[in-house]
Structure formats: C-alpha cells, structure tokens
Amino acid sequence: MTRSEISRVARPKGQAIATYDCLSRWYDCLSSSSEWPLAEQGLNKLNVNAGETVLEIGFGTGHALLALANAVGESGRAIGIDISQGMFKVASNRIARANLSCRITLGQGDAAALCFQANYFDAIFISFTLELFDTPEIAIVLSECRRVLKVDGRICVVAMARDEHENLPQRIYEWFHQYLPAYVDCRPIYVQMALMKAGFQIQQVTRKQMWGLPVEICIAQNPREKNDE
Numbered sequence: 001m002t003r004s005e006i007s008r009v010a011r012p013k014g015q016a017i018a019t020y021d022c023l024s025r026w027y028d029c030l031s032s033s034s035e036w037p038l039a040e041q042g043l044n045k046l047n048v049n050a051g052e053t054v055l056e057i058g059f060g061t062g063h064a065l066l067a068l069a070n071a072v073g074e075s076g077r078a079i080g081i082d083i084s085q086g087m088f089k090v091a092s093n094r095i096a097r098a099n100l101s102c103r104i105t106l107g108q109g110d111a112a113a114l115c116f117q118a119n120y121f122d123a124i125f126i127s128f129t130l131e132l133f134d135t136p137e138i139a140i141v142l143s144e145c146r147r148v149l150k151v152d153g154r155i156c157v158v159a160m161a162r163d164e165h166e167n168l169p170q171r172i173y174e175w176f177h178q179y180l181p182a183y184v185d186c187r188p189i190y191v192q193m194a195l196m197k198a199g200f201q202i203q204q205v206t207r208k209q210m211w212g213l214p215v216e217i218c219i220a221q222n223p224r225e226k227n228d229e
C-alpha cells in the first residue's frame with residue numbers, strides 16, 4: 001500500500017534550539033497533562049532493569065531521565081542527549097535536586113550524530129522527539145540508534161502517529177505545522193514503518209490519543225542479524 005508522504009520539517013536546527021531554549025522554563029506546564037502520561041506508559045513498557053545502560057534522546061526537562069536512573073539503580077547508567085541548552089539547564093537542576101547526578105550523564109547535541117561507540121546501550125527511549133526531525137533525518141537518527149544499541153537491545157518510541165485517513169484534529173495540527181513552523185515544528189509520522197525500515201523488529205505497538213491526535217508507543221528490538229550484515 002502506498003502511503004501519503006509525511007510533511008517535511010522546514011525550520012533550521014538553530015530555530016529548534018531557540019524554540020526549545022525559550023520553552024524550557026515552562027515546558028512542564030505544557031506537557032504534564034498531555035505528553036508526560038504517555039511518555040510514562042512508554043517507560044513502563046520499555047521495562048528498564050537494574051544495571052542497564054540507557055539513552056534518552058531529547059530529554060527535555062528531565063522527567064524520564066529520573067525514572068530511568070531509578071530503574072537502572074546504582075549499578076546502571078542513564079545518559080541523555082538534547083539539542084537545547086535551556087532544556088539541559090532545567091534537566092540538570094532537576095537531577096541535582098533528586099540527588100541522581102551520579103547515575104545520569106547529560107550531553108548537549110544533535111541526535112542525528114550520536115557521539116557514542118557502537119553496541120553500547122541496552123535500551124533507548126525517545127518521546128515526542130522523533131517527529132521533530134525532517135523526513136531524511138528520521139532514518140539517520142534511527143540508524144544511529146541501531147548502531148549504538150547492543151544486539152537484542154530495545155528501543156521505545158512515543159510519537160504522534162500519522163493515520164492514512166486524517167481526522168479533523170490531525171488536519172488542524174498539520175495546518176499549524178505548515179503555516180507556523182517555528183512554533184509547531186513537529187508533525188505526525190509513520191512510527192512503525194520508520195522503525196522497520198531502519199531494521200528494528202517491532203515487539204509491541206499501543207495506540208493512544210492526545211488532543212484527538214493518534215499517538216503510538218512502539219517497542220522494538222535490535223535484531224541479532226545486525227552482526228551478519
């Protein structure tokens with residue numbers, strides 16, 4: 001079946017940094033009742049264990065990193081990367097207040113080029129961030145995720161999902177994305193298809209809604225065949 005193309009993300013990275021720097025101080029007010037409950041469900045499904053090394057891409061204000069650090073315990077490690085310095089500061093303060101700095105390392109940078117060695121992580125978590133990358137970059141980010149994940153490592157992507165037959169909230173959202181790209185810089189994507197194209201094996205997909213828009217929580221695995229390629 002041919003699917004309609006997802007919208008492109010036209011704004012430059014510098015604008016993404018400026019937007020999230022600006023949003024960082026009050027981002028929690030926006031996300032606490034919308035994105036965060038869905039991200040929490042994704043974290044539960046990812047089911048991180050004590051001693052594991054996990055990566056979060058686009059950590060925002062750091063809520064998920066705290067949960068990941070608690071899950072990995074003293075013998076594990078949670079590492080986060082985010083492009084925004086504002087988010088970096090807010091997350092660093094939250095982590096320091098929770099006394100979890102010893103288990104968490106934060107990095108500031110673009111997730112399209114991950115500065116980690118291959119086969120390093122047991123699990124990767126990405127919530128409401130993959131849909132911010134322009135179409136060709138989604139494949140790059142997921143291929144980077146595959147590279148840094150161990151064989152059999154898991155990835156959880158929580159993202160706004162595109163439906164073939166758009167409903168009214170989707171059409172309104174796409175309209176804002178097209179005409180106000182500086183403010184609405186993300187758009188619904190084909191989450192499962194992107195993961196499969198990158199070579200992941202889908203393990204579980206849960207469909208939810210946020211503001212009438214479909215959201216998918218996908219758990220996938222880095223298959224063993226990786227080493228045979």
Ligand SMILES: C[S@@+](CC[C@H](N)C(=O)[O-])C[C@H]1O[C@@H](n2cnc3c(N)ncnc32)[C@H](O)[C@@H]1O
Nearest residue numbers: 020058059060082083084087110111127128129
């Ligand atoms: C919509 S927020 C989601 C934050 C968090 N994951 C959550 O669910 O609350 C997207 C986050 O991705 C970060 N981000 C945007 N583009 C990025 C990139 N190219 N590389 C790394 N992080 C990026 C933003 O700075 C922001 O913190």
